[in-house]
Amino acid sequence: MNNKFLQEELNSLKETNNFRVLKECNSSLINFSSNDYLGLANDKELLNEFYSNYHCKLSSSSSRLIDGSYPEVMELERELEKIYNRAGIVFNSGFDANSSIIETFYNKDTLIISDRLNHASIYDGIVNSGAKLLRYKHLDMENLENLLIKYRDKYEDILVVTETVYSMDGDVADIKKLVELKRKYNFDLMVDEAHSYGVNGYGIAYENNLVQDIDFLVIPLGKGGGSVGSYLLCSQLCKDYIINKNRKFIFTTALPPVNNCWNLFILKKMPEFLEKRERLQELIRYFLSLLKENSIETSSTTHIVSIIIGDNRKIIKIAENLKNKGFLVYGVKEPTVPKGSARFRIGLNPNFSKEDLERFVKELKYEIDSVL
Numbered sequence: 001m002n003n004k005f006l007q008e009e010l011n012s013l014k015e016t017n018n019f020r021v022l023k024e025c026n027s028s029l030i031n032f033s034s035n036d037y038l039g040l041a042n043d044k045e046l047l048n049e050f051y052s053n054y055h056c057k058l059s060s061s062s063s064r065l066i067d068g069s070y071p072e073v074m075e076l077e078r079e080l081e082k083i084y085n086r087a088g089i090v091f092n093s094g095f096d097a098n099s100s101i102i103e104t105f106y107n108k109d110t111l112i113i114s115d116r117l118n119h120a121s122i123y124d125g126i127v128n129s130g131a132k133l134l135r136y137k138h139l140d141m142e143n144l145e146n147l148l149i150k151y152r153d154k155y156e157d158i159l160v161v162t163e164t165v166y167s168m169d170g171d172v173a174d175i176k177k178l179v180e181l182k183r184k185y186n187f188d189l190m191v192d193e194a195h196s197y198g199v200n201g202y203g204i205a206y207e208n209n210l211v212q213d214i215d216f217l218v219i220p221l222g223k224g225g226g227s228v229g230s231y232l233l234c235s236q237l238c239k240d241y242i243i244n245k246n247r248k249f250i251f252t253t254a255l256p257p258v259n260n261c262w263n264l265f266i267l268k269k270m271p272e273f274l275e276k277r278e279r280l281q282e283l284i285r286y287f288l289s290l291l292k293e294n295s296i297e298t299s300s301t302t303h304i305v306s307i308i309i310g311d312n313r314k315i316i317k318i319a320e321n322l323k324n325k326g327f328l329v330y331g332v333k334e335p336t337v338p339k340g341s342a343r344f345r346i347g348l349n350p351n352f353s354k355e356d357l358e359r360f361v362k363e364l365k366y367e368i369d370s371v372l
Contacts, residue, residue, distance in 0.1 A: 017312035018333060029328035030356055032346045037303050038198045038276045039351040040226030040266060056261040060254040065243070068254030076264040080231055083202060083267070084211050087239040089232050090263075092255050094194050094220025096248045097230040099125035101190060101216050102159070104246045105238070106131045111155040113147055115139065115162050115173070119192065122161055131159075138166075141177045148185045158187040164204045165195035168337060168345060170300030175204055179213040190216040198224020199277065199303055201270055227263050229255050279350035286354055287346075290361040296368065305346040309368065315342045318367040325363050 013019040025031075040046060062068040073090055080088030091097035102125030106112060110131040114122060117138045126133050134151070136144040144160065152158065160182070162173045175191065182189045193203040197219045205211050217233040219225075232242075242249055284303055291298055291305070300306050309315045315331035322329055333342045344364075 016334075017316055018335070026323075026328065029323065029326055030352075030360070032327060032329040032344075032348075032360065034347050034349065035195075035223040036226055037195075037224040037347060037349050038226065038273055038280065039349045040198070040224075040273075042351070043226075046269075050262060050265050054258075054261040054265065056258040057256065058258055059256050062254065063250065063252060064254045065250060070254075070257055072257045072264065073254065073260045076260050076267070079264060079267055080233065084206065084217070084233045086211060086217070086233040087236040089234070089239050089242060089249075090255065090260065091230040091232060091249065092252055093228070094119075094192070094218060094222065094230040095121040095124075096252070097218045097220065097232050098122050098192060099128065100242065100246045100248045101218070101232065102126055102131070102161075103128040104242060105188075106157065106159055108132075109155070110157040110159060111151055112159045112161065113144060113151075113187075114160075117166055117168065118161055118163060119167070119194070122192070138169075139171060139173055141174055141181065144178075145181055145185075148181065148187065152185055152187075158185075159190060160187050161190045161192075163192040163194065165193075165199075165302055165304065167195055167304060168332065168343070169306050170298075170302040170304030172204075172302060175210055176208060179210050182213060188215045189213070190218070192218045192220070194218070194220040195223055195302075195304060197221070198226070198270070198273070199280065201273075201277070221263060225263070225266060227266065228259055229263060276350045280348060283348055283350065283352055283354070283357065287348060287357050287361070290357060294361055294365045296361070296365060303348045305348065306343050307346065307364070308341050308343045310340060310342055312342050314371055315344065317371050318364075319344075321367050321371070322360075322363060327360055327363065 036042060060068040060070060076090060077088045098121035106129045108130040112126050112131045113134045113136055115138055116135040134147055136147055162178060164175060165172050178189060191205055191214050196204045200207055203219060205214055205217055211217060211233060215234065219231040221227040221229045280303055287305060296307060298305055298307055309318065312333040315333060319329055319331050329344050331342055332345050337343060
């Protein structure tokens with residue numbers, strides 16, 4: 001290990017305002033950076049109801065293939081299959097689920113066509129698979145179709161990968177159009193619902209009755225699910241193959257029962273969160289109107305609101321000033337986003353008041369105009 005090289009790399013990050021450090025979260029601040037889109041993880045009444053009905057162990061102590069397939073996780077998978085009418089399997093994280101699918105089922109003879117802005121877990125899986133990669137322009141179905149026309153006769157095995165709601169821009173893929181293209185060009189389709197589960201109930205694919213048309217439907221739970229882990233909905237054949245062939249699944253200690261009891265609890269109660277979802281939609285409309293009134297631009301249309309500031313130094317300074325005024329908001333800096341597009345990524349949830357939003361936008365506008 002070359003310590004000199006490591007230090008030089010870190011010094012370079014500091015010079016470009018890209019050096020990352022871990023900071024303890026201050027719970028007294030109004031948090032605009034959380035992914036708890038429905039406020040489930042911090043809902044005291046919900047937590048009290050859960051703990052009064054469930055008494056679960058804090059460790060599974062084993063992988064799923066030894067004794068980690070405890071009754072609660074098996075019940076969770078049965079409930080998934082009943083709701084989605086597909087075989088369901090639980091992964092420890094969305095990252096594991098995405099990368100596992102691609103590296104398990106696809107190889108150097110596969111063409112994978114990925115939305116340019118798909119998550120790092122998807123690209124990790126593609127690298128590990130050795131598949132040929134093409135990227136289509138973000139959300140551009142015409143560009144995707146042109147690639148399918150050009151390459152469909154050159155590959156027998158083609159996978160198209162998309163997310164539903166995108167984390168950095170808060171925009172939404174046209175899943176109906178993707179399914180139309182799948183029927184026309186006969187490719188495999190993988191969809192990640194990390195930022196739509198909960199906000200859209202059981203997800204956008206479920207809402208639009210498209211679950212059966214999607215080969216791999218991934219539902220990570222660390223956002224709107226208020227938890228940890230991930231569901232995968234697929235065919236029974238693919239589920240069996242994962243259990244027998246996927247290294248991350250086979251050699252990983254299963255999530256603790258307490259996590260999957262909570263996941264089961266939330267899954268069963270999802271229809272009861274309609275009021276939270278409606279409140280969130282109301283706040284989205286109000287927040288976007290406040291931004292427009294204050295001439296703060298965004299292309300977002302969802303609960304994820306992206307506000308581009310520009311360079312790393314400015315976004316760090318604005319975040320510090322907002323923290324001193326009682327607001328927690330983290331900047332997303334280069335190179336996570338393209339050069340010149342450092343931004344604030346706002347995550348809304350139904351627990352905000354309109355007064356909170358008004359004060360935040362007022363202070364944000366002041367900082368944007370004042371910090372040079």
